[in-house]
Amino acid sequence: MAIAARPHTPITRPSREPAPALWVVARRFGAVSEVWMRRQVNAMSALDPRVVCWERHPGESEPVRCPVHVLGGSGRDDPGAARWLDRLGGLPTRNFAGAPRAEREALLNLARRERPDAMLVHFGHVALRVLPVAQTLGVPLVVHFHGLDLSQSLRNRWYRWSLWANLRRFDAAVCVGSHQRRLLLEHGMPADRVHLIPCGVPTSEFLPTPREPGDGPVRFITVGRLVEWKGPHRTIEAFANAVERGMDATLDLVGDGPMLEELREITRRLRVAQRVVFHRDQPPRAVREMLRASDVFLLHSLNAQGASEGFGVAIAEAAASALPVIATRCGGIEDQVIHGRTGLLVDQHDTRAMSDAMLALARDPDLRRALGDAGRARTVEHFDATNQVRALEGVLLNAVAARRGVA
Template sequence: MPRVAVLRHQLGVASEPFVLEQARRFTRYEPVLVGRDPLPADADPGLPVVTLAQRWGATAAAGYAAGALSWPLTRVLREVRADVVLAHFGVEGAHALPSAQRAGVPLATVFHGFDATCTRAALLRARRASWVTYVRRMPRLARHGDLFLPVSGHLRERLLARGFPADRTVVHHLGLDLGKVPAAAPAGDGRTVVHVARLVEKKGTEHLLRAVALLAARGSDVRLVCVGDGPLRGALERLAGELGIAGRVVFTGALANPDVLAHVAAASVLCLPSVTARSGDQEGLGQVLLEAGALGRPVVATAHGGIPSAVVDGVTGLLVPEADPAALAGALARLLDDPALARRTGEAARAHVLRSFDVARQTGRLEDLLDGVLAARGAGGGQR
């Protein structure tokens, strides 16, 4: 059985359950998780794990992060006898490229959002060593990487505009572990909207707060639960107070995925009003949209980034323009005030997720793509 090294620099991130969910669903490949940083103390991925920091020490891991050292990952790939590398995020792909080439194994890279949409200038301004390396190596990655897997058609278009080859750039939805989602969620609270996101500019939380204020001014008893944390939390809490809706809004902070799902199930509508950040950062797909759909919850979101790949407007949810609180308020009111419409939309959302986003089926398709990469190498494709 061929072995796939699943690379994510920070393994076990609470907001990224999809990395482990996919890895656990390989059936024709044996997965080994490879990280740069140590695992969180409470992480239990249930798969073999090797991290550069624990294997070679913090100095070697830092040198790898800065793009100065490739040997730490090269040696790990050889030690685990990897046949192919699957890197999650373009940053990881760019860092892995020299190591994969030296180890003689092909490299597939999954692009999730910012890594295909943030401007080079914004990545450099962040002054993160790994992002600087990504910018520097991006052209080389585009030339020599074996397979590029954007999670939506929108991200594919952005990659092609940056010079990635069309014949090696294939849309691939990661999917959702439907086993973790109740088969039939209980009826949600008819006046509660849930928003699940890192509290950063891209997620558009400010516009949602303004939409809730508009609904409150019209006499609606709408309530909002914001699940997640981030650098804008303090400013958003202050904005809720300034808008006079602090008593209607709960900020839970970051939660484990089962608790996130519980909040989604308890609400009647999920809202993800993502916008294009000043850095150019855009939504890749919005995994929480799939979770809401699997729970039979309709969504209100923006026609932004890869969101239309997950939400069928007017069927599984309602899409509105970016940064438009009035349009958000109108779409939320439609679903909150019409339980029958919300129920029909939620049922359609669940059917859509079951049909198109099951992680077992999607991972099988991924294995087919990796088979093609290995076959190309075996047929004399060699290193690019």
Template sequence: MVRVLTLVDAFRLGGAETLIAQLGRVAGTAGFEMDVLSLLPPSDEHSKLEPLLRESGLTPRYLGIRRTLDPRAPRLLAAAIKESGADVVHAHLEMAMTLAVPAAKLAGRKALCTFHHVHRPLPGRAAWREKLAVEVASRSYRTIFVSEASRASFAEKYRKSGRIPKNWVVVHNGVDLAHFSPGPSLMPPEFGLTGRPVVTVLAAHRDFKGITHAVRAWPLVRAARPDARLLLVGAGNETENLGRQVTEAGLQDDVVFAGARSDVAAILRASDVVLLPSTYGENLPTVLIEAAGCARPVVASRIGGIPDIVEDGVTGLLTPPGDADAIADALISLLDDPSRRAAMGVTARSHVEQHFDAVNWARQLRGLYEEAAAGRPVGTAA
């Protein structure tokens, strides 16, 4: 059985990181063994994923590297790769993949790298870090993109010819549908939402997630459904700005800030609608697959790979990015129609069972891991 060391920048509660916990739940079923390693040292912010990892049967380990250009990093990581007994290394996120490829070579192993986002214009050092990650990752055994929209956006930006390199492949993420499943659930009592219709935004508080547009839409929702509440699950550098926006709009009684949570499946099951109002940069948002797994209808922006998950009018409703009026209209229409919400939820569950099941995803990855461990040239059939 092939053994894989999965490497990330940190054990944050982000979309890419939580996917690793889900992969851990199904790795054995899919036929490979998995270890997890964080480059950054433990901290309150960088260890929030630990409970989910342990729940998945994984033991979190930390390398203690704080920056990409630490001259000790490749040597320390190569030693950790050898110590783990891994046959291959799978890196997620920019810092991890930038270090994984040279370290894996030092350790005599093959590396694979996964990009979880669609390219978008970046300023200054962020642009430099992405460019470096792309060039290094392209020298790995396989560079994985989780949607065709993502692969095409990176090819357009970083390959002048527009030609996609042979080792750039698309593998859709999946989620553990045994964990994210339909069923009764109650909102945590500390939220004070018992008996109320709830619209949940589960996302990092970053500008591109568009949460400000959810808050802008809420006075219109409140006018139609004064009993409904907006639940914001997550944290980030926009939390303070969102809190100020809520206060200035007089929505303190309507919007609940829940912070980062590990009981995501229970919260999704207890939600009436799941909202993702992103404005750019979305690829294949895990939360939308998780919501569908829990048979919840969604309202989301028509950008990136989101239409691969949400069929407009069938499993949810798609709106133009940044359009608060359209968001409000979509939410009101679903909150006012419980039977439509239920029908969308059932169809959404069926859709993700066919296309985004974690076991199928893991089996596709296992095939790539086995090819890499065997040293098979890219493009060669088994």
């Protein structure tokens, strides 16, 4: 059953009171695959954000409206004996993923100068890294989980042990899928501190441009990293099967990753290389234009290598563009796509079922339009970025008020 994000009511503050200072902490900032982070920061109005990160992505294509402090380094565990000493130091709290001593001191010094009222930390491993800093200063920390940090990353025993042991030390946890919420509750996080708030998309920026039936081949598009758990190989296999059965169509793949050359070879082997275009990474504006020029969105996400889909931002962008979605039953996708109403869902690895769905939509422009219109309406109502940011600000303001003892 699809589950929409629950509403949150932010605490109001007197108009003369300055907005609380917020640290938005992430390992990297500005990556094309994490455009939702910039959207969150730029949409905030009840808080005064500033970004703290270890790396700023050089390909950042759109401006951010707040200061960005780059710490340098990788924000990852250092190999060797020093890391074992840091882990030993984390034994009292069972947080074996905390920042190394020198990095912790640098963060403490920066925080004492900037005096944040709260920290919003993206991804569980980064939250564990800065948790000792937040606790030392008495600053509330809200962890924002996304996907791999509640799936694939749990295969690392040090991260897993640290997360479950320290979960209740976070002032609140934000997750993007109902399956993640269930997992957090199973591991002891109080229900009133777990908030289901998908990242959302700015729906006003993704305006549909209907194509007339018969206006050339049907244009399919998929957007995502070219990694196994995003299933681009299965998408190409399903597409090739539909073409073999008479479908006149093209496929645009937007994204980059380690499977690129393997996927090119698959298109040649299946004789669809002339119909498939690899666009690699594209800036957000280009992605919007490509979605507007397409007919159907595809995503064959898989529970592979321990990974599971959190919230499909690309799916939400496609739905906001009034594209019908064909996707797999995987993680948070089932919260987004209502089978038969806003798109079509198939089982993982079932390329024949995906091929059947492609053929059905390729042959029926009225069905494409009906599913696409319903998908956009649902996205505007439940997954608009502005509403999601207001809900997120409410969680953060409540965390600040609770630490200050405000009723």
